[in-house]
Amino acid sequence: MGKNVLLVDDSSTMRKIIGRSLRQAGIDFDNIFEAADGLEALDVLENEHVDIVLSDINMPNMDGIAFLREKAARPAMQNIPVLMISTETGDDIIGEAKSLGALGAIKKPFTPDKVNEVLGPLL
Structure with missing residues (x-):
């Protein structure tokens, strides 16, 4: 069975860019x-x-952040890994995300190489 990813972003354009970057990164x-x-x-x-x-x-x-908090409270999904992709990658907000279970973050804008570098080892 292959891998499935969920892209969560309020911008449909950004979701398409992330999807394209995954393909360009060879993922x-x-x-x-x-x-x-x-x-x-x-x-x-x-x-x-x-x-x-x-x-x-x-x-x-x-x-x-609220998504991470709610996901962590649901046993059926709490172990699904999450990587944040955001313009906000300051230590405070990413620290909070990590405390709620996020594995790390990729700063927007990003390159396919950066996506592969961060996401590759997680798969």
Whole structure:
């Protein structure tokens, strides 16, 4: 069974850019699921098999930090790894994300090489 990824970002354009960067980095996923915010992401995680989540931090309805907090409270999905992809990669916000289970962060804008460097070892 191949790998599935969930891209969580309120910008559909950014979700497409991230998906393209994954392909350009040579990271092949069977399915790329998308969500516009943390609420949609939780719904996808409830209904689909996802191997890793790439999530923005600043989003309406439920931001990336609230998403991590809620995901951690749900046993069926709490062990799915999350990598933050955001313009906000300061030590305070990333420290909070890591304390809630995020594995790390990629700063926007990014290159396919950076995606491969950070994401490759996690797969």
